[in-house]
Amino acid sequence: MLNWVIQRDLMLAMRRRSDVLTTLFFFVIVVSLFPLAVGPELNMLRQMAPGVVWVAALLASMLSLGRLFASDYQDGTLEQMLLTPYSLSLTVLAKALAHWLVSGLPLVLIAPLLGLQYDMSAEALGVLVVSLLLGTPVLSLVGAIGAALTLGLRGGGVLISLLVLPLYIPVLIFGAGAVEASAAGLGAAAHLSLLGACLLASLALAPWAAAAALRISME
């Protein structure tokens, strides 16, 4: 069931590549806007880089959340998934993982390139990638709760940002903090461990909460 849902969602995403690319380009554009706004001094940019990349990742991941359940909801697939004998939490987990593979992983892969624009050191780039690798799945998992709650509502897109962004704050702090701590010579291990803890906690709890939210929205 887990594999089946992931494969299905990935295939659907591949049939519509433009959706995937839109998220990715949004991320790239937002990150590129900051130097234009605050000026090209490399010293300042180097300091800002982790925060900018992380905020852009938050926004990009949030933008694509609307698609997580919406199309399945519209064509009735979601209702059928609710009726299957398989655990709904597992289905939600699979959908969140597929969402991460489609909209989170590309961001992680392109982040080093954007970091180079900000003149980040190789070590900082490494920490940035690891922090994004640990943190972006949390965004998909926690975001699934918001996506499930706002399913089929008026103005769901704006509403979801109100619901989800405050919940993203710890991930943002630990993620950007990891890079800054390693740049300050403190070592990133503490922040990365906390990020890992966030990932494990959201892996355990978020699918369950999102499944409950789906049941509320679908009844």
Add this chain to the structure above:
Amino acid sequence: MNWFKYAAPSSFYFLAGKMIPIFAVLAAVSFAVGLYVGFFVAPTDHQQGEAYRIIFIHVPAAWLSMFLYLIMAFWAGIGWAFNTRLSSMMATAIAPTGAMFTFLALWSGALWGKPMWGAWWVWDARLTSELILLFLYIGFMSLQAAIDDPRRADKAGALLALVGAINVPIIYFSVKWWNTLHQGASVSLTKAPAMAATMLNGMLIMSLACWMYAIAVILMRVRAIILERERHTAWVGEIKK
């Protein structure tokens, strides 16, 4: 006496109607006493001068903003778990008052911060988490406002409030650690100066006043919500006559 009788909106409506004047009077009396103590009895602070007196509204507002979120999440959770309509209505009624106190705490804090630290806002852990608390309240209210079906709104709000309640400690500690990494403490908020007993008493009386005010207003709002949701029932028809 069977307390569960009052879990029915129809009987709670009348109970609340009787309780509102009591809490309103208590609020008015304790506000009067608290403000008198705050303005005339409590001594001038030797460091902060007269400006510190904003503490008498700032601290109670901050306390209530946090307590009310927990109480809101509690009632929302009870309403979701046991399907008791009144509990969910209670949660809906608490949210605006909680948001109001959160805003009041932030606002009075800014007014206090300007003369003390020379800045309206500093990115201190407590200020930041209070701001995030305001965002959580706003999220709860806008989610409920966006859903037309009241039962779905109740349950969706309950889930969000509970997820938020789990997140509040995580957010608080993450902000705290973030803060210690970023800036050297320009102002230490954490070590409370030894407080004169009259100041503490004034603050406690003002907290009592805020509690009484909050209860009175929440009961009024819950009465309005009961009427709105039960408008098709016979007993509301009786009242309307």
